Amino acid sequence: xxxxxxxxxxxxxxxQHGYDLKAGHDALFPSARPMAYGQVYAALTRLRDRGLxxxxxxxxxxxxxxxxxxLTPAGRDELEVWMSAAEHPPSEVNxxxxxxxxxxxxxxxxxxxxxxxxxxxxxxxxxxxxxxxxKRAADATLTQVLAADYALSHLDADxxxxxxxxxxxxxxxxxxxx
Amino acid sequence: MSTTPLIATGLRHxxxxxxxxxxxxxxxxxxxxxxxxxASGSGKSTLLHALAGVIVPDAGSVRFGDVSVSGASxxxxxxxxxxxxxxxxxxxxxxxxLTAVENVALPLLLGGMPRRTAEARAGEWLGRxxxxxVAGQVPGELSGGQAQRVAxxxxxxxxxxxxxxxxxxxxxxxxAAEAVMDLLSELNADLGAxxxxxxxxxxxxxxxxxxxxxxxxxxxxxSSYGQDxxxxxxxx
Ligand SMILES: Nc1ncnc2c1ncn2[C@@H]1O[C@H](COP(=O)(O)OP(=O)(O)OP(=O)(O)O)[C@@H](O)[C@H]1O
Ligand SMILES: [Mg+2]
Numbered sequence: 584x585x586x587x588x589x590x591x592x593x594x595x596x597x598x599q600h601g602y603d604l605k606a607g608h609d610a611l612f613p614s615a616r617p618m619a620y621g622q623v624y625a626a627l628t629r630l631r632d633r634g635l636x637x638x639x640x641x642x643x644x645x646x647x648x649x650x651x652x653x654l655t656p657a658g659r660d661e662l663e664v665w666m667s668a669a670e671h672p673p674s675e676v677n678x679x680x681x682x683x684x685x686x687x688x689x690x691x692x693x694x695x696x697x698x699x700x701x702x703x704x705x706x707x708x709x710x711x712x713x714x715x716x717x718k719r720a721a722d723a724t725l726t727q728v729l730a731a732d733y734a735l736s737h738l739d740a741d742x743x744x745x746x747x748x749x750x751x752x753x754x755x756x757x758x759x760x761x
Numbered sequence: 762m763s764t765t766p767l768i769a770t771g772l773r774h775x776x777x778x779x780x781x782x783x784x785x786x787x788x789x790x791x792x793x794x795x796x797x798x799x800a801s802g803s804g805k806s807t808l809l810h811a812l813a814g815v816i817v818p819d820a821g822s823v824r825f826g827d828v829s830v831s832g833a834s835x836x837x838x839x840x841x842x843x844x845x846x847x848x849x850x851x852x853x854x855x856x857x858x859l860t861a862v863e864n865v866a867l868p869l870l871l872g873g874m875p876r877r878t879a880e881a882r883a884g885e886w887l888g889r890x891x892x893x894x895v896a897g898q899v900p901g902e903l904s905g906g907q908a909q910r911v912a913x914x915x916x917x918x919x920x921x922x923x924x925x926x927x928x929x930x931x932x933x934x935x936x937a938a939e940a941v942m943d944l945l946s947e948l949n950a951d952l953g954a955x956x957x958x959x960x961x962x963x964x965x966x967x968x969x970x971x972x973x974x975x976x977x978x979x980x981x982x983x984s985s986y987g988q989d990x991x992x993x994x995x996x997x
Binding site for chain 1: 800982
């Protein structure tokens with residue numbers, strides 16, 4: 584995720600200063616790490632240097648001076664292009680479970696491989712249960728529910744893969760241990 | 762809520778010479794939410810049917826308190842299924858000639874409840890499973906997912922001690938499946954209903970508290986998520 588594009592998106596609501604943007608980011612992504620001020624100001628400087636945002640006003644209400652920013656027409660165009668472009672679906676998905684399975688088969692044989700897969704299955708299903716509880720909590724927001732659903736879909740795919748691998752353990756062992 | 766455990770000992774069953782259950786011992790505590798998982802053909806439905814008294818296993822026993830489920834007569838087992846157990850079959854098995862609401866009311870009518878009361882209660886359960894609008898339709902006019910929920914309502918309508926459900930979400934999209942699983946979780950948590958559910962979907966299994974994972978008619982792994990930190994155990 585590009586911090587710059589998130590800030591452009593937040594600025595489409597109207598001119599804001601760094602603090603508003605940080606708060607806006609944290610509210611939009613409650614389960615992500617809160618954005619650090621340093622990160623906000625660094626990103627704002629880059630966006631300004633590229634002409635995507637500009638200073639709208641400098642406030643000095645008692646405390647330190649605070650600059651508010653607004654989108655430029657170029658910034659709005661950049662946002663439109665980014666928003667409407669599909670993200671690249673990954674062409675290869677890194678599978679650390681397959682790596683460990685193959686090593687277990689080479690170093691320990693099919694029993695070792697099966698042991699690893701069973702343990703992994705338990706760990707995955709326990710994690711899936713945690714996410715299920717999270718999303719069923721009475722105070723879960725829809726954003727949290729969807730985040731849990733995303734994690735669940737990925738874990739679900741892993742568990743199905745584990746089951747397929749367990750069912751074909753003999754064949755895989757013959758293939759990786761010639 | 763019942764306080765009676767369901768105890769299966771040494772269950773074996775074969776269809777012809779093909780073994781489906783090869784020695785299963787299992788104790789289901791009252792109020793538990795048990796999911797039975799495993800590959801296609803691993804014996805999930807057969808185990809569920811033996812536990813619910815739908816079939817009598819070749820060997821072994823199933824006891825529910827002082828009732829021998831596996832030793833009971835056909836009539837005694839169907840009475841048990843009308844009163845203490847609710848059963849949802851993998852392939853619905855609705856009565857084709859009856860409307861959805863009449864199908865759901867059936868167990869209540871067989872138990873002697875007056876038709877009007879039974880159909881009112883049946884209508885409420887159709888609403889809870891999210892298909893109130895199909896009450897007057899016969900099974901031939903229902904989508905697969907609607908039929909499955911009507912069959913679920915019929916399994917729930919008697920408010921039995923134990924619900925046995927075979928793939929209750931198999932025909933549902935993920936949001937409808939989630940609604941059904943939320944409903945079952947509420948019945949389990951709020952009313953203390955014991956649930957024994959067969960599924961091949963990991964996401965559905967994640968609603969359970971105890972998972973019985975079958976492989977070739979045997980229990981491959983039995984995991985319980987109570988106080989135990991299963992992740993820590995698995996990563997140990
Ligand atoms: N009525 C039957 N007649 C003959 N064989 C049967 C019958 N029912 C099940 N079997 C066999 O018994 C074994 C276990 O079947 P079961 O229906 O219990 O599996 P399952 O785990 O529920 O599978 P699925 O996920 O496909 O529903 C399979 O080998 C199946 O072919
Ligand atoms: Mg089955």
